[in-house]
Amino acid sequence: MKNKFLISILGLLLVGALVGCSFNNTDKIEAISDEKTKTEVTNQAVATDSTYTDAASASAAYKELTVKTDWDSKATVNFSADGITIDGSGCTDDDGVLSITEGGEYTLSGSSDNVSIHINTEDNVKLILNGVELKSSKGPVIYVEQVKNLYIETAAGTTNSLEDASEYETDSEGNDIGKATISCNDDLIFLGEGTLNVIGNYKHVIAGDDKLYIESGTINVTSNVKDGIHANDLLSIDGGTVTVTSKNEGIESKSLLFINGGDLTVNSVDDGINSSCYIEINDGTVTVTSTENDAIDSNGGFEGCISINGGEVNATGADAPEGALDADNATIIINGGKVTATGGSNSPITENGGDNNITGETFSGGGLGGQGHQGRMQGQGGKRDNGSFNPDNLPEDFDPDNRPEPPENSSENNNL
Numbered sequence: 001m002k003n004k005f006l007i008s009i010l011g012l013l014l015v016g017a018l019v020g021c022s023f024n025n026t027d028k029i030e031a032i033s034d035e036k037t038k039t040e041v042t043n044q045a046v047a048t049d050s051t052y053t054d055a056a057s058a059s060a061a062y063k064e065l066t067v068k069t070d071w072d073s074k075a076t077v078n079f080s081a082d083g084i085t086i087d088g089s090g091c092t093d094d095d096g097v098l099s100i101t102e103g104g105e106y107t108l109s110g111s112s113d114n115v116s117i118h119i120n121t122e123d124n125v126k127l128i129l130n131g132v133e134l135k136s137s138k139g140p141v142i143y144v145e146q147v148k149n150l151y152i153e154t155a156a157g158t159t160n161s162l163e164d165a166s167e168y169e170t171d172s173e174g175n176d177i178g179k180a181t182i183s184c185n186d187d188l189i190f191l192g193e194g195t196l197n198v199i200g201n202y203k204h205v206i207a208g209d210d211k212l213y214i215e216s217g218t219i220n221v222t223s224n225v226k227d228g229i230h231a232n233d234l235l236s237i238d239g240g241t242v243t244v245t246s247k248n249e250g251i252e253s254k255s256l257l258f259i260n261g262g263d264l265t266v267n268s269v270d271d272g273i274n275s276s277c278y279i280e281i282n283d284g285t286v287t288v289t290s291t292e293n294d295a296i297d298s299n300g301g302f303e304g305c306i307s308i309n310g311g312e313v314n315a316t317g318a319d320a321p322e323g324a325l326d327a328d329n330a331t332i333i334i335n336g337g338k339v340t341a342t343g344g345s346n347s348p349i350t351e352n353g354g355d356n357n358i359t360g361e362t363f364s365g366g367g368l369g370g371q372g373h374q375g376r377m378q379g380q381g382g383k384r385d386n387g388s389f390n391p392d393n394l395p396e397d398f399d400p401d402n403r404p405e406p407p408e409n410s411s412e413n414n415n416l
Contacts, residue, residue: 055304055333058256058278062234067191067215068151071126074104079112079134094118100125103148107155108132119144126151129160129196139168139202140178149187154194154217163199180207180230190240191215198222204230205246214262216240227252228268235275237262237284249274250288259284259311271297272315281308281337289316294326295343304333306347308354317343323360325349 052058075088077098084093090102097116100106103123111133119125125147134141141162144150154160164181171177181200182188188208190196195218198205204227206212212231221228221244228244228251229235235253239262244250250266250273251257257275261284266272272288272295273279279298288295295315298305306327315324324341325332331348338355345361 052256052277052300052302054302055278055280055307058300058305059280059307061256062258065213067189068124068126068149071105072103074102074106076107077109079108079110079115079132081112084112084115113137116140117142119150120146122146122148124148124151126153128153128155129158129192129194130155131158131160133161135163136165136181138165139176140164140181140183142182142184143178144184144186144188147184147186149189150184151189151191152182152196153190154192154196156193158194159197160194161197161199164201166201168202176203180204182206184212185209187211187213189213189215190217190219192217194218196220200224200226200228204228206230208232208235210234212236213238214240214242219243221245223247223250228266231255231257234258236260237264239284244268246270250290253277256280258282259286264288269293271295272317273297275299275305277305279306281311281313283311285312287314290318290322292318293322294318295324295341297326298330299328301328301330303331303350305330306332307335308333308337308339309335310337313337313339313341315339315341315343317341317360320344320361323347324358 052061073088074090075086077087077091078085083096084098086093090104091098091100091106096114097118100117100119101121103121103125105126105128107128107130109130109132113135114137115134116136116138117127119142127142127150129152141164142152162181168176168178180203181198182205184207187210190213193216197220200221200223203225205221205223206228207230209232211234212229214237216239218241221242223244223246225248227249228246230252232254234256235251236258238260241263242265244266246266246268248268249270250268252271253275255275255277257273257279259281263285264287266288268290270290270293272290274297277298277300279296295317296306306325317324317326321344323343323345325346327347331350332346333350334352334354334356336353339358340356341358341360343360346358348362349358
């Protein structure tokens with residue numbers, strides 16, 4: 001079983017920073033844009049790194065992460081209807097935007113219905129959420145243009161709430177400034193002993209363009225549009241209690257996804273947990289339900305691109321051609337743990353251990369997971385064997401003159 005605090009040693013999918021510094025006007029954005037070169041982030045999916053062609057190399061791409069604990073306290077910040085009050089240095093009130101330009105630790109408290117936090121520094125930044133209730137009317141609540149690593153810690157005994165706008169301001173080239181309630185262009189780490197409630201009204205709820213780690217705390221994610229939690233590189237859940245409710249996909253990594261501990265619950269319409277390359281579950285309790293697609297889905301295309309080595313996994317997917325466990329044409333490998341999978345269909349499964357209860361049809365040639373539930377329902381799945389027809393072995397009550405009408409879209413050549 002893998003240790004907690006895992007970090008990839010391979011540089012995978014790098015999506016550059018969005019242009020833009022301020023959420024307030026185009027002039028400020030253009031001024032920042034002149035100071036540094038940035039790469040445009042688009043809505044197009046980021047392709048998985050072709051380096052990983054087998055489970056062993058994907059799994060071996062990790063080493064233990066040492067969480068930074070030595071911090072310089074920079075400022076305490078209080079939000080209110082009257083504005084932003086700052087006691088310390090390293091940040092300024094930029095016309096309703098808390099602009100952080102120096103590394104260090106910042107403690108935030110208070111509430112506001114019209115505020116955003118912008119981070120632009122090459123150093124490490126830690127935000128301690130000490131009972132905040134923040135909404136943005138312009139875009140993300142937290143937008144990280146640049147940082148070495150962003151730590152978001154919830155203070156023990158506190159409840160914190162973040163909610164983004166339903167429309168985002170754009171830069172001078174018409175690109176959205178951010179793509180999630182918490183939108184980070186670099187590594188993002190969650191920890192603490194408090195509670196964080198995050199609501200997404202425009203795109204994703206929590207998005208990291210590089211690596212994203214959840215180490216501790218209680219995190220409740222509600223997505224009204226796209227993915228609940230989204231990472232372009234490594235997504236690693238190592239502890240805490242995480243609940244994701246999404247009208248689209250629950251949790252998605254465009255590369256590698258590891259679950260090493262904690263208590264994870266996902267309820268989604270599209271895929272509950274999806275990775276473009278590799279999913280590994282080593283420990284924790286994982287409960288995933290998808291109403292219209294797969295519960296757990298990897299598009300890696302190699303044997304063991306879903307590998308379950310421990311923990312308790314309860315996966316419930318939709319009716320065929322969807323299902324609980326989908327690895328496209330590849331085989332899922334279960335080495336240990338307790339796996340309960342219920343749904344219309346599953347990819348082939350190799351059981352090397354564990355206490356498993358797998359129901360539903362097992363097939364090879366699965367659908368193109370992660371393409372959205374509408375695409376899957378239009379017949380992108382693999383062809384199923386409907387069995388051999390034997391006219392001498394019909395049911396006793398079979399009446400050839402009173403047969404039910406076939407489904408409207410039925411065809412002998414249909415591929416489920």
